[in-house]
Structure formats: structure tokens, C-alpha cells
Amino acid sequence: xxxxxxxxxxxxxxxxxxxxxxxxxxxxxxxxxxxxxxxxxxxxxxxxxxxxxxxxxxxxxxxxxxxxxxxxxxxxxxxxxxxxxxxxxxxxxxxxxxxxxxxxxxxxxxxxxxxxxxxxxxxxxxxxxxxxxxxxxxxxxxxxxxxxxxxxxxxxxxxxxxxxxxxxxxxxxxxxxxxxxxxxxxx
Amino acid sequence: xxxxxxxxxxxxxxxxxxxxxxxxxxxxxxxxxxxxxxxxxxxxxxxxxxxxxxxxxxxxxxxxxxxxxxxxxxxxxxxxxxxxxxxxxxxxxxxxxxxxxxxxxxxxxxxxxxxxxxxxxxxxxxxxxxxxxxxxxxxxxxxxxxxxxxxxxxxxxxxxxxxxxxxxxxxxxxxxxxxxxxxxxxx
DNA sequence: TTATAGATTGACTGATCACTCTATAAAATT
DNA sequence: AATTTTATAGAGTGATCAGTCAATCTATAA
Numbered sequence: 001x002x003x004x005x006x007x008x009x010x011x012x013x014x015x016x017x018x019x020x021x022x023x024x025x026x027x028x029x030x031x032x033x034x035x036x037x038x039x040x041x042x043x044x045x046x047x048x049x050x051x052x053x054x055x056x057x058x059x060x061x062x063x064x065x066x067x068x069x070x071x072x073x074x075x076x077x078x079x080x081x082x083x084x085x086x087x088x089x090x091x092x093x094x095x096x097x098x099x100x101x102x103x104x105x106x107x108x109x110x111x112x113x114x115x116x117x118x119x120x121x122x123x124x125x126x127x128x129x130x131x132x133x134x135x136x137x138x139x140x141x142x143x144x145x146x147x148x149x150x151x152x153x154x155x156x157x158x159x160x161x162x163x164x165x166x167x168x169x170x171x172x173x174x175x176x177x178x179x180x181x182x183x184x185x186x187x
Numbered sequence: 188x189x190x191x192x193x194x195x196x197x198x199x200x201x202x203x204x205x206x207x208x209x210x211x212x213x214x215x216x217x218x219x220x221x222x223x224x225x226x227x228x229x230x231x232x233x234x235x236x237x238x239x240x241x242x243x244x245x246x247x248x249x250x251x252x253x254x255x256x257x258x259x260x261x262x263x264x265x266x267x268x269x270x271x272x273x274x275x276x277x278x279x280x281x282x283x284x285x286x287x288x289x290x291x292x293x294x295x296x297x298x299x300x301x302x303x304x305x306x307x308x309x310x311x312x313x314x315x316x317x318x319x320x321x322x323x324x325x326x327x328x329x330x331x332x333x334x335x336x337x338x339x340x341x342x343x344x345x346x347x348x349x350x351x352x353x354x355x356x357x358x359x360x361x362x363x364x365x366x367x368x369x370x371x372x373x374x
Numbered sequence: 375t376t377a378t379a380g381a382t383t384g385a386c387t388g389a390t391c392a393c394t395c396t397a398t399a400a401a402a403t404t
Numbered sequence: 405a406a407t408t409t410t411a412t413a414g415a416g417t418g419a420t421c422a423g424t425c426a427a428t429c430t431a432t433a434a
Contacts, residue, residue, distance in 0.1 A: 019294045021208030024391055035413040040393060102292040107206045147346035148339065155338020159331045173331070184371045211421055222383040227423060
């Protein structure tokens, strides 16, 4: 890891544990093993660091989702892959997943550029559009389908991290809950 | 409003807009129209204020849910009432609803006593238990049902606040989405 | 009327924090 | 080899903030 990565990793760890307020930049630098000034060489301000960390984390998630994407698949399988990959990534990267949610309910969210937002929702939006034009979903507003999907992932995730199931049982739960979701949203 | 309430109202408003970090106690006192010291007369520390505000807000929501509770109703209607009341309260109290979520993804959550947590989930837990013992739900873990329910409310709420629908259309959406949820969870 | 307790004030303080600045080393470019 | 650019360090600074404190006011009880 180079120093920039060290700083990001340290910031993530401390933000999740102590919140944005509770973690001074000095502690981040210390945890990262760099000098105070080095942090500000890579990130102009603390807020810059927070927003950059968010975009970087979202990029990681999106890269993981794209890995399982297969244009040959049916729409249902494409959605299932995204659903499964999202939850798997969340389980394998709990601090990162928590950080994303923490960020969403912070004033820093307003600092994310609209291009970055677009980039991070493109995949979902495309899939939903396809499903609607193929007349697969129940007659509901696209935004509502998207929100319900997000809420479902959120709810199932909360459950999965609150229980100690074997990875196999977790995979099974993810399969089953996708079945519930799909049945709820499609005709 | 007495001074304690003024302080809570000011804190809520500022926390939602600027985050816990971004709002100094001095600004809260000013917004509330009281002296600095008065804030610390009612709340020993800033953290105390944050946690007290959370418990107070949750109490408001719970009181509202209990208003529509009717022991005579069927289980389905009891759940529907809670679902509808939750969303209606959220729409009528956006800052309060946002604050609850913001708090959930903050380190302050750990400071809520287990009694307070129990108090605030009792109603839901009771209903779920009843549904399970009456064999109404699909064979899923109780915790999972609860999490999916929470996720569904969360998702539908995000949709409702992101669109400008008439109150009638919103009520209709709430009805419809309860139907989806109920069909998904029951046999 | 007096005594006591609680409410309210706002100036003050010690600590902390984000960020700067200067110096130096390393790397890249000419 | 000379020069410019980038990386790194860490002491230093001005501002800010949570919380204190002594003084005053208010209300109730004795």
C-alpha cells in the first residue's frame, strides 16, 4: 500500500468506529503511519478526504458488481447477480458498507458531484429500464421499484450481519430473499 | 415551549442540516434563544443531548403508533396500521425521521440503553411473535421478517419523499406497497 | 419575610483541531 | 549534471469548541 491508500484505509477504519467528528486528521495520519502534513498533501481538506473515500469505496463496489455482470444472461439472472454480489460484497467488506450508509446520512452527501452519482447508479438504472420496457415488472413507478429493491437489500443485509450463520446458510438466505423480492416485483 | 424543548427543537434542526460535528453547542443555544450555560443545565454533555433527543424522538413515533393500535383488529390490520402510521409519521416529520436514521449510523447509537431499545421495539416484536405463532408467515426466521419489514418501510419512504405526489396518491402508494409486503411475507 | 433550591446567564478556559509553513529528500525532467 | 517537481516530515498557529463557574434572578416553601 502506498501512503495515499494507507490514509484511506486508516480514515475508513476510524470514521466507522468514531464517526467523522470523532476522528481528528492527526489520528488518521498516525494510524496511517504518515506525518500530519502528508495527509494534506493528498487531500486538500478533511472534507475532500471524506468525499474521496466515499467515491473510492463506491467504485470498489461497482467494480465488484461488474465482475459478475454477463450480457448473455436473462434479465432475472442479471438482477440476481447484482443482488447477490451486493450482499456478498457487503458481508466481505462490513466497514466499507457501513461507511457508505453513514455517509448517506451526513451533510457530506451534498458534496458528491452529479456525475459521480450518475456513474454509481448507471448499472441499476439500465437494468430497471430494460425490465420495464420488457414489461416484466408490475405496473409500478420505476423509482419505486428501485427504492424497494434498495430497501430489501438493506433489510436483508441488516439481518445477515446480526446472525452467525454459516456462509452456506447465508448464501441460501440470499437466494431465498431474492426469490421473495422477484415474486413481489414481477407479474 | 419551555427552554428544554426549545433546545431539543434547535438541536434537531441543526443536526439534520449540519450533522453532529457541524453544529457547535453554542449555535444550538443561540438558535434556541438561551444562554450557553442553560444548555448544559439541561443536558450534562453534548452527547447526552444527542442521545436524549434520539430517545425523545423515538418516543414520539411510538406514541403515534400506539394511537392507531386497536386490540380488536386482525393481525393483518394491526400490522397495516403500524406500517401506514410509520410512513405517515415519517412524511409529517421529515427532520425527525432523518435524524433517527442519521443517529443509527453514528457511534452514538452504542450509548442507547438496552431498556430504551427494548421499549422501542416491543410493539413490533409482539406483533411478529403473534404472527408466527398463528402460523401466518412463511417459514422464515423472525429476525429476517422484522428486517425485511424495516427495509421495506425504509425503501418506500425514500421513494415517497423523492416524488411530489398528492397526499391521496401517497396514501394509495402506502396501501399498495403494504399489499406487496404482506403478500411477500405471508403464506 | 426569609430561606432554599432551581433556573439562567455569559464571560472565560484549557484543550483540541484543521490546516499552514518551512525544510529536506527523492524522483522525474531537461 | 542541473533543474524542476513531487513527496514527506513535523513543529507551529489561529480559531473553535465543549464545558465551567460565579453571579444573578425566580419561585416556592417554611
